[in-house]
Amino acid sequence: MTDIVIRVEGLGKRYQLRGSEPRSNEHCERSPRGWRGLWRRFQGQYRRGTDDQRSDIFWAIKDISFSVERGEVLGVIGENGSGKSTLLKILSGITDPTTGTADITGRMGSLLEVGTGFHPELTGRENTYLNGAILGIKNAEIRRRFDEIVAFAEVEKFIDTPVKFYSSGMYVRLAFAVAAHLEPEILLLDEVLAVGDAAFQRKCLGKMGAVAQAGRTVLFVSHNLAAVRNLCGRTLLLESGALEKIGPTEEVISHYLSKTAVELTSSVALPACSPDDPGRGCKLHFFNVERLPQAQFRLGEPWRIVVEFELYRSVPHVIAAVGLISLESVPLITYWSKPKDLRPGRYCVEFECELPLAACEIQFAVGLSSYERPFYYVQGIGHVSISPVAVREQPFRTSGSGMLMSLRQSEIHPVVAEERAAS
Amino acid sequence: MIDTRIAKNVVRRIRPAHGLVPLNLKDLWEYRELLYFLVWRDITVRYKQSTLGMAWAFIQPLLTMIVFTVLFGWLVKVPSDGMPYPVFAYAALLPWQLFSSAVTLSSNSLAANQHLISKVSFPRIIIPVSAVAVSLLDFVVGSVALVGMLALYKVALTVAVFVLPVLALVALTAALGLGLWVSALSVRFRDVRHALPFLIQVGMFATPVVYSASLVAESWRMLYALNPMVGVVEGFRWALLGSGTASGTMLCLSVVLAAALLISGLSFFRQAERTFADMI
Numbered sequence: 103m104t105d106i107v108i109r110v111e112g113l114g115k116r117y118q119l120r121g122s123e124p125r126s127n128e129h130c131e132r133s134p135r136g137w138r139g140l141w142r143r144f145q146g147q148y149r150r151g152t153d154d155q156r157s158d159i160f161w162a163i164k165d166i167s168f169s170v171e172r173g174e175v176l177g178v179i180g181e182n183g184s185g186k187s188t189l190l191k192i193l194s195g196i197t198d199p200t201t202g203t204a205d206i207t208g209r210m211g212s213l214l215e216v217g218t219g220f221h222p223e224l225t226g227r228e229n230t231y232l233n234g235a236i237l238g239i240k241n242a243e244i245r246r247r248f249d250e251i252v253a254f255a256e257v258e259k260f261i262d263t264p265v266k267f268y269s270s271g272m273y274v275r276l277a278f279a280v281a282a283h284l285e286p287e288i289l290l291l292d293e294v295l296a297v298g299d300a301a302f303q304r305k306c307l308g309k310m311g312a313v314a315q316a317g318r319t320v321l322f323v324s325h326n327l328a329a330v331r332n333l334c335g336r337t338l339l340l341e342s343g344a345l346e347k348i349g350p351t352e353e354v355i356s357h358y359l360s361k362t363a364v365e366l367t368s369s370v371a372l373p374a375c376s377p378d379d380p381g382r383g384c385k386l387h388f389f390n391v392e393r394l395p396q397a398q399f400r401l402g403e404p405w406r407i408v409v410e411f412e413l414y415r416s417v418p419h420v421i422a423a424v425g426l427i428s429l430e431s432v433p434l435i436t437y438w439s440k441p442k443d444l445r446p447g448r449y450c451v452e453f454e455c456e457l458p459l460a461a462c463e464i465q466f467a468v469g470l471s472s473y474e475r476p477f478y479y480v481q482g483i484g485h486v487s488i489s490p491v492a493v494r495e496q497p498f499r500t501s502g503s504g505m506l507m508s509l510r511q512s513e514i515h516p517v518v519a520e521e522r523a524a525s
Numbered sequence: 526m527i528d529t530r531i532a533k534n535v536v537r538r539i540r541p542a543h544g545l546v547p548l549n550l551k552d553l554w555e556y557r558e559l560l561y562f563l564v565w566r567d568i569t570v571r572y573k574q575s576t577l578g579m580a581w582a583f584i585q586p587l588l589t590m591i592v593f594t595v596l597f598g599w600l601v602k603v604p605s606d607g608m609p610y611p612v613f614a615y616a617a618l619l620p621w622q623l624f625s626s627a628v629t630l631s632s633n634s635l636a637a638n639q640h641l642i643s644k645v646s647f648p649r650i651i652i653p654v655s656a657v658a659v660s661l662l663d664f665v666v667g668s669v670a671l672v673g674m675l676a677l678y679k680v681a682l683t684v685a686v687f688v689l690p691v692l693a694l695v696a697l698t699a700a701l702g703l704g705l706w707v708s709a710l711s712v713r714f715r716d717v718r719h720a721l722p723f724l725i726q727v728g729m730f731a732t733p734v735v736y737s738a739s740l741v742a743e744s745w746r747m748l749y750a751l752n753p754m755v756g757v758v759e760g761f762r763w764a765l766l767g768s769g770t771a772s773g774t775m776l777c778l779s780v781v782l783a784a785a786l787l788i789s790g791l792s793f794f795r796q797a798e799r800t801f802a803d804m805i
Contacts, residue, residue, distance in 0.1 A: 117803065192539060195646035197802040204539040218644045221566060223573045228566075235562035236645055264573070 107288055107319050108170040108193070112202035115188050119158045162188040163343045166202070170321065172287075175314040177334030177351055178323040179358055185343040186323045190214060190290050193321070208319075211238060211286030217277030222266035226257055226276055229265055233280045247283055255279035275302060282309045288319045307332070327355055328461055328490050352491065359398060359489045368395035370484040372411075372468055379477045381413035383468045384448070386424075386484050398487045401506075404456040405486075407437075409468055411449055417472045418443045422451045425467035427481065434464070458506045461490035542799050549795070552648035559647060563638075563655035568662060582666035586622055590615045597735045606737050606768035612678050616765045617734045617758045619671055620692065623664040624700045624754055625725045630656035631704030632711055632721050639805050649798040650791075653708045657701045664693065675765065685764040692760045695776075695783050699753040702786025709797040712805050732758050737768075750775045753782040 163185035170176050178186050192199045194212035219236040220229050230251060234244035244251070252258055255276040257268070265273055291310070307329055314320055314333055324330050330337060330351060337354040339346040341361075347354050372383035387408040390396045399405045409422050419441045426434040437453040467481035553560070572578040590611055597603040598610030605613035631653035635642065638652050675682065711717035732754045733741075741749050749755055756779030762768055 191802065195539060196643065198542050198799050199539065200541055202540070206537045206539065210537075212646070215640075215644045219641050221570055223570045224566065228569065232562050232566055235559045236641065236647075238559075238647075241558055241562075 105172040106169045107172045107207045108204065108321070110169065110193075110202070110204045111167050113166045113189070113192060113199050113204055114164045114201040115162045115185075115192060115197070116200040117160045117162055119160050161343050163192075163340070166340075166345045168338060168345065168348055170319060172208075172319055173317045174336060175320045175322060175334045177330035177337035177354075178321060178340065179325070179327065179330055179337055179354070180340035180346070183342075184340040186340055187214070187292060188343075189340070190292050190321065190323055194290050206288065208287035210288040210290065211284045212290035212292075213237070213281050213284065214290070214292040216274055216281060220265060220273070220277060223264055225264050226252075226261040226268070230261075230276065230280055233277065234283075237281060237284050238286075239280075239284060244280075244283075251279045251283055252276075254282065271302065278302075278306055282306075282313075286318075288321070289313060290321045290323075292323045293325065327358075331355060331490055356489070356491045359487075359491065366397035366485055366487055368397045372480055372483065375478055375480075380415045380417045380472070381411060381420075381470060382478050383409060383411045383470060383480065385410040386466060386468060388484070388486055397485065398489060400489050400491050401461055402458060404454060407453045407455060407466070409451050409453075411451075411470055411478070413444055413446050413449070416443075416445045417477075419473045420444045421471050421474070422449075423469045423471070424453055425469070425481070426455070426457075427465045427467060429463040429465060434459070436467075459488050460503045460506050462488050462503075464488065547795075549648075550791075553650060553654065556647055556651055560651045560655055560658070563651065564658045564662075567655065567659045571659075579666065582663050583670050585663075586615070586618055586667045587670060589622075590618055593618070593735055603736045604740070606739065606762070606766070608680075608766050608768055609678050612674055612680060612766065613737075613762070613768075614735060615671060615674055616762050617732075619664065619667050620696045620757050620761050621729060621732055621734045621754065622667065623660055623693065624696045624757075625729065626663060627657045627660040627697065627700035628704050628707060629721065629725060630660055631701070632707040632717065634704075635708045635712055635801065635805065636718070642805050643802050649801055650705070650794060653704045653794070654701065657697060657704060660700070661697065671765075680766060682765070683767065685767070688760065688764045692757050692764065695779055696754065696757045698787045699757070699779075699783035702783060702788070702790035705790030705794040706786075709794045712797065712801055728752070728754070731755075733762075734758060737762075746775075747778075750778050751782065753779045753786065755779070 166185075166189065178189065180186050188197075190212065191197045191214070193204055193206070194210065194214065196214075217233070219233055221232065224232065227248075230248065231241065231244055235241065252261055255272070255278070257272050257276050260268065260272065265276070268276070310320075310322070310329075310333055320333075322330065322334055334351050336349065337351040338348040339354050339358050347357050368388045370386045372386060374382050385408075387395065387410070388397045389406040389408065390399065391404055391406075393406075396405070407424055409424055411422060413420070420443070421441050422439040423436055425436040428434060435457065437455075439451045439453075464484075464486045465482050466484040466486075467479070468483065469476050469480075470478040572581065575581065577584065593614045594611045598605065598614070603610070634652045634656040635649070641647075641652075642649060707717055707721060711721075729735075731749075731752050738746070738749070738755060738759050756775040756777075760776055760779075
């Protein structure tokens, strides 16, 4: 018999939009005026069947059904506003669904935000206890694991300082450390890794991995596809409130990427510069190896960049260059064309990109120069996405970052006795 | 929130709520640790970075008492049933401030804890209850000052002081009841927050705080006693100073009204709390 701990059936949540304030499902019908109307607003009752004709009705999630087995780590992905957070809010009991049911077996803890309830005036120590109480960790439990929490957060020296004097990194580390000691049977996590520096994110990810390995059931909502890929066996994809796909993570992620790929444009117009300049860049195009326009490539897949530019005058010794920059503004590589003397007209130049880049988002810089003096330069333009789904499973491991190299000559040897003695 | 007391294989069902919601006060007990921490937080935070700290809990009612004494005792010369005006005023201020600060604090409490409500699940009722508990602490501190004043004015106490906790309980009940109404309403209608300070002020003048209830004409007294704090405040004066117009009927009316406020407040709050996270 399978051991199902979360069973969701036909779950839906309706909001009414009126003005700028989204209002809850309960107030959907045209309210009677006066006191009766006021009272109605507080009642959980509404007439059915009227909502479909109304434009100010909004289903945050609609008719969602799935189940989760004990010990499973289920990823939940989808674009902003696809209903991920609403789903977690309903499952954690913060808000009621409009339709459907969810049966949850066992103790559940949810972490929808790191540091909920931290008070700036209180010290780190005081906040640890307070936050523990808010997350539902027993006071005795916190006291027992206090040192462990403080050590994980690396804030020993400042534990008796009010957190308003903490750096944002320290604040987040302490908040996460408390939350990481939440040990329910079912854990709901929302975007908690979206904070902190890279090192801390890795630490959090490690902790999450440990939680998952400990056989606990986890629902993990994230935009970080690499993290979902690492942690989750199965993934659920939401799209505009509906369940688009649920299945093995690999499949769902590639489905998701293939859908979002359409939105990344494969052709970008370049901005004009000063009219005094002898020329300007016109367009940036991206193609796959089959010369089809595309802006989403799989890990290890070669692709092409085409720069289109225009010259108004004759320019000697023209070099066109394109630079790849990560979204975090880290320059990755710059490609140059061969120098050439050109007359006025439109030109294009193609660069082939065969870098073993890990999953990342790339922006571009485009430059034109004459005798190494640039006369046109733009940066932060275009957007290409390298997905973590590899073309071939090997040698591309998807968990690395930067350039992924598998060096065949670097073999692992046992350390021989005399070497050990020498060292 | 982890329901630590829920046994391993108990299934919790989440479904749309319809009709009347049960009061389910068991929640409050299960989450007592959180209640304790919220009260502790509010008290700790209140006096952080203040030099006088907890002393403010003494100073505030004493200053109000002094202002009232100068204004109403000396200038307007309000009759004080033959008692020295400072004691007369303070004996009434104490329960009134318990009531007014409990209502004010609880009305703002939900908005002040907005981030908790939208991110963590727990019985929301804990929030206004913790606000009321905070004002109870002020009341206890203020009572110490009262003991000092009684000694200073050489007022002899009688067995009647044992009624005081009961009276304080009635004030708390009424305050919590009203606080629940007001806090739940303020989530939906922010107007409440603007109207409340004014209403509290009117309420103080509709309660025999600066004057004696004996000033109110006999024929109006029953109508007057529809304010549950009238019975409580007059009861305080009677229990401490042996003065005033306190009567059994008045007190019974206060108890009944306070209980009605609490029960209606609880059921209204329970009904409204389901949508707090969506509206706050």
